[in-house]
Every structure is written in structure tokens, then in C-alpha cells.
Amino acid sequence: MKATRRDLISGGAVLLGAALAGCKRSSSEAVVYTSVDQVFAEPVFHAIEAKLGLKVRPVFDTEETKSTGVMNRLIAEGSNPQADVFWSGDPVRPLSLAKRGLVEPYASPEATALPAGFRAEDGTWTGIAARARVLLVNTSKITAGERPKSIRDLANPRWKGQIALANPLFGTTTMHVAALASIWGDDALIDFLDAARANGARLASSNGEVKRLVASGEIAFGLTDTDDADEAHKDGASVETVYPDQRDLGTLVIPSAVVRVKGGPHAEGAKRLIDGLLSAETEKQMAESGAHMPLRAGVPVPEGVRRVSDLRAMNVDFAKVADAMDRLQGRLKRWVGL
Numbered sequence: 001m002k003a004t005r006r007d008l009i010s011g012g013a014v015l016l017g018a019a020l021a022g023c024k025r026s027s028s029e030a031v032v033y034t035s036v037d038q039v040f041a042e043p044v045f046h047a048i049e050a051k052l053g054l055k056v057r058p059v060f061d062t063e064e065t066k067s068t069g070v071m072n073r074l075i076a077e078g079s080n081p082q083a084d085v086f087w088s089g090d091p092v093r094p095l096s097l098a099k100r101g102l103v104e105p106y107a108s109p110e111a112t113a114l115p116a117g118f119r120a121e122d123g124t125w126t127g128i129a130a131r132a133r134v135l136l137v138n139t140s141k142i143t144a145g146e147r148p149k150s151i152r153d154l155a156n157p158r159w160k161g162q163i164a165l166a167n168p169l170f171g172t173t174t175m176h177v178a179a180l181a182s183i184w185g186d187d188a189l190i191d192f193l194d195a196a197r198a199n200g201a202r203l204a205s206s207n208g209e210v211k212r213l214v215a216s217g218e219i220a221f222g223l224t225d226t227d228d229a230d231e232a233h234k235d236g237a238s239v240e241t242v243y244p245d246q247r248d249l250g251t252l253v254i255p256s257a258v259v260r261v262k263g264g265p266h267a268e269g270a271k272r273l274i275d276g277l278l279s280a281e282t283e284k285q286m287a288e289s290g291a292h293m294p295l296r297a298g299v300p301v302p303e304g305v306r307r308v309s310d311l312r313a314m315n316v317d318f319a320k321v322a323d324a325m326d327r328l329q330g331r332l333k334r335w336v337g338l
Helices: 005-025 038-052 069-076 092-099 109-113 151-155 171-184 186-198 207-215 226-234 267-277 280-290 318-336
Strands: 029-034 055-060 085-088 126-138 163-166 202-204 221-225 239-242 253-260
Touching: 029 069, 029 267, 038 055, 038 267, 038 280, 055 069, 069 085, 069 092, 085 092, 085 267, 092 253, 092 318, 109 267, 126 151, 126 171, 126 207, 126 226, 126 280, 151 163, 151 186, 151 221, 163 171, 163 207, 171 186, 171 207, 171 221, 171 318, 186 318, 202 207, 207 221, 207 226, 221 226, 226 239, 253 267, 267 280
Parallel strands: 029 055, 029 085, 163 202, 163 221
Antiparallel strands: 085 253, 126 221, 126 239, 126 253
């Protein structure tokens, strides 16, 4: 019997539907957008591919877009998602995606080994491989007995004109000031920034620039991230890393965060990739390549890298930090002179 045009169209629709359904179920590949530095993330994806037999298709952020490029792309693609997983350099941007309904909660079996404060109870994001906000000190300019111990030392007249921090409108410095505002209050945070500026704090373009200023001896110390501090140590600079406020406030610890994108094209592949990213092997790899701090207990670390469990970490609610970031934008722009 000869098939009619209607039969052919109907059959084609069935085949297309089956193909799409198969794509949705595919467990052999996954598309991941990430704001984690490519130099650290790419080797992790290669290791997961080799271990799980999973094809990982990454899209990286660039230094120029400062963690906002892939974030904006995920929002723009919200009604037609192209990514399966978002690996963010911090947990705040995933919270912003969740507010927009763009996250599919996933309770990975690997998440049970991670501390409760570094993952969402509803599975919307899970933390892994953290950085800390530290004071990088030039040991040629400050003796061992004089080393600063608190971020409040940025406003200490003892160090007037010898300090630096990165622009608080960008990167982890934004998260840091928002975290302080979530604990101190907005007015107290702005008062602190005003005091640091009155103390001659240099406003660097990035945390890497803070590292350069300290390592070269142009300033005595500055506020930066552990991975930047690690680079200075590896370069042989005369520096020491100080984890501030270990007797009271605690050091701000910022985990990277893994999210499953709602409606992504490879649902099963997404779960496999997330399981791989949350594994102990990934934390060990990130500690060795970029001095990221393991959240799990027992993950071996190279010399000079500390575990989060060995620190007094600042007790922050990342949802409140996200709210503070949105709330503070206008005041921070005025503070930097925009």
C-alpha cells in the first residue's frame, strides 16, 4: 500500500520526536558552561571524559567578561537551553539563575560528603573546590611580628598608603564586600570602605594586580584570592599568605558551584558530569593545579594549600550575600567614582 503524504509527515514527526527524546536521555555527552578559569577547568573535563567515557563540551568565560558572559548567555537561552550544566566560580550566580527558574535541582550522591554550609538543601547548587579571601603580605616590608591579622587592617593608619584591594564592582571582591554587608550591615560596610580609601588604599584592576603590587614591593599587603597568592609563592616572591580574622569573624571561603540547567538537552549526561565534578578526584586535581581548597575532609593537598576544615570560615548565608550584591551596586558605583 502506498503511503500518503499525511502518513509520511506523521511518521517524520514520530521519528523527530524519538530523536529529540533520545537526545534528552543521552548519557554519553554533556554541554557545560563555566566561569571557572579555563586553565583549571579544562584538565578536569579531560579527566572526567577519560574516567566516565562522557563527551564534555565546554563553553568558557573570558577574563574580559569577568564571570558574567556565560551567566548572561544562560539567561538569554532560558526558553531554549543549550547547556546542561553550569560550573560557576561562586555560588551566588547560581542562586540568581534559580530565582529565574532556570535550575533543575539535582541531589548528586557525591554531595552527601560535602559540608552542609556549602550546598543548597534543595539541590539547586552544590559547592566544590573553594578559594579563600586572604591578605598577601610582602615579608621584606613587614616583619613577622607586625603582620596584619584582619581585613580591618586595611583601615589601620599604621599601613597608610601601603595597601590595595581590587575594584569591588567585579569578581570575588564584589562577593567579599557583599558578604561583609550581610553581616555588618550596608552602612558599616561603606564606612569600612571609606576608611580604607582614606587610608590610601590603592584600587587595583583585579586580584592579580593586587598580587603583582605586593610581590613587587610597591605596597606592603593587599586583599586577594588564594589562587593568586599561590601564584606569587610559586614565582618565588617574598610573600606570606595570611588567613584573616581567625579569632572572630572568620575568613571568607568561596566555593565554586555546580548547577544542573533546567531543560538542558542531555539530562542523563548532565547528572554524570555533575557527579564527576563533585568527586574527590576533582577536588584533588583543583588543589594541585590552582591551590583550590577541598571542601571534603581527607582530600590530599600539596604543601601550602589548606583544607576548609582547617580554617575558621566566615559564617555567611549565600542567599543573603546574593541579595546584598544586588542591593549594593549603586553605592559601590558611587564609591569607585562612577
